[in-house]
Amino acid sequence: MPATVAASLIRALLDYLQAQGLDRSRLLEHVGLEPTALVSPQRSIEAVYYERLLAEGMARLHNPLLGLEFGMAAEPARWGRLGFLLRHCATLGEALSYQARFAHLVNAIGEGRLLQRANDVVIEWHSSRRVMPAVIEEAFAAWLGFARWARGENESPQSVEFSHRAQGDPAIYRRFFNCEVRFDRDACRICFDPALLALPLRRGDSELTAHIRAEFDQSLRRAASLDTLQALNAWLQTQIGSPPPTLGEAAIALALNERTLQHRLQLENTTFRRSLDEARHTLALRHIADAGLCIGDISHRLGFSEQSAFQRAFKRWTGITPLAWRRRHCRRSAPAYAGG
Known part of the structure; x- marks a missing residue:
């Protein structure tokens, strides 16, 4: 940065x-x-x-x-x-x-x-x-x-x-x-x-300095929580697979205890589960753009237990199925893989 x-x-x-x-x-x-x-x-x-x-x-x-x-x-x-x-x-x-x-x-x-x-x-x-x-x-x-x-x-x-x-x-x-x-x-x-x-x-003026100091303390906490969120998102995108990474593993990777990690995520109005979901969404769009990967491969890479679970999640993210997204957005259309 x-x-x-x-x-x-x-x-x-x-x-x-x-x-x-x-x-x-x-x-x-x-x-x-x-x-x-x-x-x-x-x-x-x-x-x-x-x-x-x-x-x-x-x-x-x-x-x-x-x-x-x-x-x-x-x-x-x-x-x-x-x-x-x-x-x-x-x-x-x-x-x-x-x-x-x-x-x-x-x-x-x-x-x-x-x-x-x-x-x-x-x-x-x-x-x-x-x-x-x-x-x-x-x-x-x-x-x-x-x-x-x-x-x-x-x-x-x-x-x-x-x-x-x-x-x-x-x-x-x-x-x-x-x-x-x-x-x-x-x-x-x-x-x-x-x-x-x-x-x-x-x-x-002790009262005034206490008030302004509290503002700065809040700014520092917010900056720390934002840095943590960005670091977590980057880490998740390298770790997502089967089984999916856990909160405890993320805390160790970021040199934090679990409670501190959860608190910083709360300051950004999010949770570990939501961050994991967003990282999967980001990677899903990246993988779908690769015509050499079938939908089943992508589902496994993202740590979904079943291809149908991935398809439901993708439709929740985008409003359409993975194959429909690929046909609409990729220049080179992928083969019509079964279950897409």
Whole structure:
């Protein structure tokens, strides 16, 4: 599944580039993104468009530090609903923990992991693929910029490390982060004093944050259940046969217990039995299109005990018999197998 970003992040980048003198419509046209895709701020857009916009902005403005500077200008609205949650947290530590937990709903190119070590607290950047430095620098600058905005103070980390080389004058990095900035390190991380976690934010509202956090928790549960359903459907299509796969076998294959699997399917308003039926339906249409397979062979492949049971199921799915479907939809008509 491709990485995504929220439309609100792309809109913020377009606003920033427009303020630098670039034409918004031409930028969208150049990267191949329709303006209508950005109407809903919470909509997920393939991250490649965000990266293309950053690259195009750097090229047109001749500015390799565009990612860093765009991050410096971050405001909570850039992160949509997540920004609204962060701005009302009680402490900086609470905001950072929510940011690490829910940031992928806004930017799934990589993730920031909040780690507590012996002498400091660290936010580390991790990604499953190679990421352009501008993306990482934007994220780091935005995290620090938000902390300063939310605190109303010019907080600074103890140090910042990037795994890539400096994209411009290192002094610019040092002035913004107000600490030592190292390049070509083993990972990308911001290190800061643990005491900063307890610092209060200006607009703390525990009731509001609890309400919004519940919304995000529900979104995460729904995303997990949808991923599980898709994985189950893919697995069923490779396992259907005689005898048909069971709920217990599916749970083991998906590394879940049976109760969790059933609960996630319920969240998608379905059941294991219905998923099995839908997988059989999908495979039945695929096999019927193969004129070299007789109806009896297909019935056996799908795990039906009798050919008549398959024919009844197929008529329930499509309204017609398997042979009638084949004659109507296949270019090359199959022989009139008995019992079709």
